[in-house]
Amino acid sequence: MPTQCVPALDGQVALPDRHLLAYEDVFATGRCELLMGDVIALADRDPALLPRLDRLVDGVCADLRAAAEETGRRVPLADCVPTQGDPTEPNIADPLCWLDFEFAGHNTAVGEAVNLLWYSMTLGGWFVPDCQPDVYGRTLHLALPPQTRPRIDVRYSWNTGPGRGAAITQALNGLRGEGGTAMEEIHDFLALRILGVIPAARLNGHASCSC
Structure with missing residues (x-):
């Protein structure tokens, strides 16, 4: 430099x-x-x-x-x-x-x-x-509260066979439960599992993901 x-x-x-x-x-x-x-x-x-x-x-x-x-x-x-x-x-x-x-x-x-x-x-x-x-x-000298709130959007598609597609759909429906509320954050955690970069335990309510 x-x-x-x-x-x-x-x-x-x-x-x-x-x-x-x-x-x-x-x-x-x-x-x-x-x-x-x-x-x-x-x-x-x-x-x-x-x-x-x-x-x-x-x-x-x-x-x-x-x-x-x-x-x-x-x-x-x-x-x-x-x-x-x-x-x-x-x-x-x-x-x-x-x-x-x-x-x-x-x-x-x-x-x-x-x-x-x-x-x-x-x-x-x-x-x-x-x-x-x-x-x-x-x-940092000032250490001001951050203004950034990340949102991670993942868009992808898989050409699965009929049997595998049916198994995944059935599993998602079953894990969500009646009304889709039992595991409503499953897509957020699935995105993190795919990305594999930030431990879920380190996230808080300000972070959001969609998959």
Whole structure:
């Protein structure tokens, strides 16, 4: 990343098994004001903040593209860092400054971009504040209540044989019970079983799915 977009290195301490690096506190020095997650939350509430958010996101994308173009090369996946560099909204300050270098290194460029999108869409907007409120509270300055409420729609069709189709239909009718109220949420859980990405126990009343 461009050196002007990262905290200054204040010093380092050599330990027997590692080097400990100390970076500038960009908030204490007044260089930055908020984290990207805070700017997103404010823009959710006040459209006047959208230009500020646009500038920040444009800068993030420009840095990711520049890093890929300047240093990117094809290498075996085993040579990449097994965990991501974490380009997510709690680790990006405004004005643009990249934070948290614990897992920086040979990361997959597309993987980093996907992490940014997935966190912005789902984890930062819903899953972390709802299911990990302690993490949300300590990683953002404002930690405003999220405005995101996900709805997962799954559309698919199966060309089953007459016997298998009849068995599935009969099972669905039987599990629902008389009037369709005994297991009315079966479609929600079926969608989760198909997707297999979020444990049902972590969901709450704000989340809804349709299948």
